[in-house]
Amino acid sequence: MNHTVTRQMKLIFNIFGVFLKIGPSTFGGGYAMIATIEQEIVCKRRWMDEKEMGDMVSVSGSAPGGVAVNCAAFIGYRLGGVLGAVAAVTAITLPTFFIVFLLSFLSVIFKDNAKVEAALKGIHAAVISLIILAAFKMWKSSVLDTATLIIAASAVILLLFTGIHSFYLILGGPIAGIAIVLFKRSKGMFVKTEKEQTEEKRELHFPEYYI
Amino acid sequence: MLWQLFLVFIKVGLISFGGGYAVMTLIQREVAGKGWVEAGEFQEIVSLAGMAPGSIATNTATLIGYSQSGFLGAVAATVGIILPSLIIVIILTASFIRLQNNDLVKSSFYGLRPVVTGLIIYAAIHFGLSGRSESLLSWSMAGTLLICAGCLTLVTKYKVHPFGVILLAAVAGIVIF
Numbered sequence: 001m002n003h004t005v006t007r008q009m010k011l012i013f014n015i016f017g018v019f020l021k022i023g024p025s026t027f028g029g030g031y032a033m034i035a036t037i038e039q040e041i042v043c044k045r046r047w048m049d050e051k052e053m054g055d056m057v058s059v060s061g062s063a064p065g066g067v068a069v070n071c072a073a074f075i076g077y078r079l080g081g082v083l084g085a086v087a088a089v090t091a092i093t094l095p096t097f098f099i100v101f102l103l104s105f106l107s108v109i110f111k112d113n114a115k116v117e118a119a120l121k122g123i124h125a126a127v128i129s130l131i132i133l134a135a136f137k138m139w140k141s142s143v144l145d146t147a148t149l150i151i152a153a154s155a156v157i158l159l160l161f162t163g164i165h166s167f168y169l170i171l172g173g174p175i176a177g178i179a180i181v182l183f184k185r186s187k188g189m190f191v192k193t194e195k196e197q198t199e200e201k202r203e204l205h206f207p208e209y210y211i
Numbered sequence: 212m213l214w215q216l217f218l219v220f221i222k223v224g225l226i227s228f229g230g231g232y233a234v235m236t237l238i239q240r241e242v243a244g245k246g247w248v249e250a251g252e253f254q255e256i257v258s259l260a261g262m263a264p265g266s267i268a269t270n271t272a273t274l275i276g277y278s279q280s281g282f283l284g285a286v287a288a289t290v291g292i293i294l295p296s297l298i299i300v301i302i303l304t305a306s307f308i309r310l311q312n313n314d315l316v317k318s319s320f321y322g323l324r325p326v327v328t329g330l331i332i333y334a335a336i337h338f339g340l341s342g343r344s345e346s347l348l349s350w351s352m353a354g355t356l357l358i359c360a361g362c363l364t365l366v367t368k369y370k371v372h373p374f375g376v377i378l379l380a381a382v383a384g385i386v387i388f
Binding site: 077127135174176177 | 230296
């Protein structure tokens, strides 16, 4: 009994260590991290196989939240139950948490420095460009026909011109999706609900920055 | 206050489909409604959050929590935004639900994905224009557009890593502004 507990603790500790290492390398975030995880978990440690990686991508893509955190939760849970999931998520978040803190302290110290302010302005412009890029990529995999084009356009218009809370949009999207698919099928039309798998697979190994 | 921060970010975490930039719109609405952070300060927070590794949404939560009630506030906000994902992923993994092959789920995501696209587009427009007192034709706006266009070219054409782009943009900012 005592032996299993020690082994369990060791496993949890291992999970924590691996994700602590992956955490700071999630620069570029989300899907870029999947390649790192694949190398660390599948190739190096053989904790999971390729098929489980597929499950992981599917689960972490459909749950709310960032892909990085969701992947950590998935792997942690598969390996060490709830405790493993908590360890993995904590480990992947912790380094970033402290880096954010450090940056925040530095920014307070140099707040009135004109050069730092200028640098932050430059970074702001860079962040905008990364958001545009993310929007463009998301557009390619989500706007598949006229119906989805109308949904995307109405979401932007509603956000710009009304004070609507995004919650209603996120609730309305799936309802509209189900309604449109049912309607189109009743008319005997074929609906492509997602981009082809092959394209999605290729996209995964491409550094993305929207999670 | 801590409890309130925790609750707000639990709410954001629960509906943070699409992660990252789509969530920025959620956070901005939520925080503006509460009057916690003004537009200019929010922009600064977003710039800092973009500089650190990891999810920009989680980083923003950390910084907002910190600005409201210090270290504990940061912990409350960060745990709040992550907890729903953790629980939902555990439930999905444990129940072996094959989400991707379910027709209803497929249809839902067919409708949800364009909404997430809309949220990201709005985030781009909002962060591009808000908190600016100067007119659209000012030197500052031209500089922002220039850096923005430069970054887009670097990432798409020369495949420069996003972090490299952020560093270069910081240097460009010092030169231009």
